[in-house]
Structure formats: structure tokens, C-alpha cells
Amino acid sequence: MKPRLIDIAQRADVSEATVSRVLNGKPGVTEETRSAVLEAARDLGRDLTGLPGTRERLVGVLVPDLENPIFAQWAERVEAELFQRGAATLIAVRARTVEREQEAFERFLRAGACGIVVVSGHHAQEEGSVGHYRAIVQQGIPLALVNGVRPDLDATYISTDDDRAVRMSIAHLRELGHTAIALAVGDERTWPVREKVRAFEQALAAESGVRGTVAYTDFSYAGGYQAAREVAAAGCTGLLCGPDVMAAGALEGVRSLGLAVPGDVSVIGYDDAQWAAMTSPALTTVRQSVPEMARAAVRAVLEGGEHSRRPARTELQTIPQLIVRGTTGAAPRGGADAPES
Structure with a gap:
């Protein structure tokens, strides 16, 4: 038996008039209420096919x-x-x-x-x-x-909020004693990269006794690998990456130099991909909502x-949220003093 308007109204906790407006495609109903009415109608077995209030957008x-x-x-x-x-x-x-x-x-x-x-x-x-x-x-x-x-x-x-994301990442590395920090990003002509670089430079300018560098490669595993080799060889002990896939490449790039994560270089990703907790060690990263x-x-x-x-x-x-896992740790002694190449 087709559910009555009053049945749908009670299920959705709205008036019968509101149900009527939704099912007939009339204005004056919020998107939240509209969704609730349609969900209630479907749950009660109402066939909504062809109804003007349910034209598929x-x-x-x-x-x-x-x-x-x-x-x-x-x-x-x-x-x-x-x-x-x-x-x-x-x-x-x-x-x-x-x-x-x-x-x-x-x-x-x-x-x-x-x-x-x-x-x-x-x-x-x-x-x-x-x-x-x-x-x-x-x-x-x-x-x-x-x-x-x-x-x-x-x-x-x-x-x-990239500004907040970068600043909390740098604060985390500074608390761990890192004084040589790098940022690895992709195309500098893009808005996300410009925002991250601006925040990175401003944050480091406010810190005393800290040096930083920006590595421009691309947002990929290979880009992270290349950037990590460059900045680790230059003596940086903390590395902020763009997406997590770039950070995953950075982990391998650090190891290719015979260095350890996080013993010699700490790495932070960005996104908190579903597999981020399954890298070895588990990836510290910035979680986007x-x-x-x-x-x-x-x-x-x-x-x-x-x-x-x-x-x-x-x-x-x-x-954003900083999710601290296993790829960040205390800065190695003398790591920041390594000569730049």
C-alpha cells in the first residue's frame, strides 16, 4: 500500500504540507528538509519515479x-x-x-x-x-x-587552511629539535603551492636559528624521491611534502642515501591517504577534512x-589536523650542520 503523506511526515518529522511541497517540486523547502522527506518516502516504499519533486538533478x-x-x-x-x-x-x-x-x-x-x-x-x-x-x-x-x-x-x-597546516608541521619539527627544514612541492605556478611556500617562508622567518629550503619537483612518488635526495644531501633533517604519495617517495629517497626515517630525516605528508598509516614507518601527515x-x-x-x-x-x-605517527622523531645530533651540496 502506498504510504500516506501523514506517514511520510511523521517519519521525516515535518508537516504534511512540507511533504506535499517536496513531492510536487514546490519552492520554500531547505535542501536538508527535502532530503529528509525523500529519504523517508523511499524508506516507506513510496515510488518516486517521475514525480516533479524528485526530478534527478x-x-x-x-x-x-x-x-x-x-x-x-x-x-x-x-x-x-x-x-x-x-x-x-x-x-x-x-x-x-x-x-x-x-x-x-x-x-x-x-x-x-x-x-x-x-x-x-x-x-x-x-x-x-x-x-x-x-x-x-x-x-x-x-x-x-x-x-x-x-x-x-x-x-x-x-x-x-594551508597556512595553519604548514605552521603546525614546522612547530612539530621544531619541538623535536630540527633546525634545517625543507618543503617539497610541485608546480610553483599553482595556487596550493604558492600558498604553502608563502606560509613556509613566513613561518621560518619568525624562527631564529632555523634554515629552510624549498624543493620544486612534482606531486608524485618520483617527485618526492628526487626532492628527498636533494634536501637530505644538503643536510636538512625535516621534510614537509605535498601529497602523501610524494611523502611515500621521500621515504624511499631518504633510504637510498643510506639514511633512516626518522632517525636521520623526519618526513611529514599531506592528505592522510587511506594507506598513510600502513607505510613503514607509519606516515606522519596533515589530514584534510x-x-x-x-x-x-x-x-x-x-x-x-x-x-x-x-x-x-x-x-x-x-x-587541518596533524596526525603524528612514526616518520617524525628527534633531530639527529649534528644533522643540521651537514654541508650543503
Whole structure:
């Protein structure tokens, strides 16, 4: 037997009028309430197929690739948040050029996307073209852009507080006695790298008796391996890396020099990938709150278009956590005095 409105209302703890508005696609209902009503209706066996209040919304999600665990985690969390809200997901990857990214946007729009989430896209490039982003905004399609901020584009920008992440990492190494600290990052033209380098240089400038260096390679296992060999040979005993995959490469890079982690060099990653606790030793890393960030991105693209034809500019930062494990330890005696090569 089809559940009555009063049954759904009681299950969702709302009024029958609210249930009616949701099932008939009427305005005036928050996204949270709408999701609760639809979930209650499904739980009670209501067939929602074809109802105007349950037209499946579609959101386009663009990530660089699915090989890097953090991007795979982003895709999974955004899809889970959209599914919970009764929306579908169309995922595109490997938009390495502006043209490829624009093609992905056009595909999203042809499929009827009501919003777009972009993780580490060309909006993060210092001089990257954002004309195709602006075209989306001008059509009233909400954009949630992760890990990159452009002052000339109205969108919702979501990122981790990199300044706090870098400063807490340096404070941890300083407490362990390290006075020669390096930062290993990728393309210096990208917003996340610029933010990390700025925070790193400012933090070290406030410290007396500490020297630091920045190694620019790329955000990969090989990049971490190369950076670790360079900075360890130069006498650095503490190393902050970009993503955890880079830190994993750094562990091997340190060992390739006959040095130990953390006995000779302490290594800190970034992201807290699912496997970070399984490296040997377990990786000390900065944890990004991907679930919280994904929730904010989904809320922005689903709700932004309902309330405004031209989505407003918003910047959201989440607070990172330093997860201390086995790759950081006390600085070796004399390690900071090793000659630079």
C-alpha cells in the first residue's frame, strides 16, 4: 500500500504540507528538509519515479585523475553526498589542458548538469584561462572550485587552511629539535603551492636559528624521491611534502642515501591517504577534512542555483589536523650542520 503523506511526515518529522511541497517540486523547502522527506518516502516504499519533486538533478565533477588516492577520495565523497541528496554524478578526469576542461564542462551542460565541482583544475593556475568558468557562471550554473582561488571569478572556493597546516608541521619539527627544514612541492605556478611556500617562508622567518629550503619537483612518488635526495644531501633533517604519495617517495629517497626515517630525516605528508598509516614507518601527515569539504561543495552547487541566478563569491577553509605517527622523531645530533651540496 502506498504510504500516506501523514506517514511520510511523521517519519521525516515535518508537516504534511512540507511533504506535499517536496513531492510536487514546490519552492520554500531547505535542501536538508527535502532530503529528509525523500529519504523517508523511499524508506516507506513510496515510488518516486517521475514525480516533479524528485526530478534527478545532475552535478558534474571534474578531478585530475583517479590514480592519486586523494582525488579518488574526492570523487567518492562528492558522489556519496550527492546520492544522499537524491542527485546523480557525472565524473570527468584528465582535463590536462584548458580545451579538455572546456569540453568536460560542455559535456556536463549537455547532460543537464545543475552545478559543477572542480577539484584542482585550471582555476588553480596563476595565469590559467578562466573564460570557460566565467561562461558557466554567466549561465547561472553554480561552481564549487576546490584548491585554488581566482579573484576575478564569482564561485564558491573550498580549501584546507594551508597556512595553519604548514605552521603546525614546522612547530612539530621544531619541538623535536630540527633546525634545517625543507618543503617539497610541485608546480610553483599553482595556487596550493604558492600558498604553502608563502606560509613556509613566513613561518621560518619568525624562527631564529632555523634554515629552510624549498624543493620544486612534482606531486608524485618520483617527485618526492628526487626532492628527498636533494634536501637530505644538503643536510636538512625535516621534510614537509605535498601529497602523501610524494611523502611515500621521500621515504624511499631518504633510504637510498643510506639514511633512516626518522632517525636521520623526519618526513611529514599531506592528505592522510587511506594507506598513510600502513607505510613503514607509519606516515606522519596533515589530514584534510575531505568529507567536510565535499559536503560544502555539494551544498554550494545544489543550493546556490536555487536562490540566485548569479551565484555569489564565497571562500571556505577547513581546519587541518596533524596526525603524528612514526616518520617524525628527534633531530639527529649534528644533522643540521651537514654541508650543503
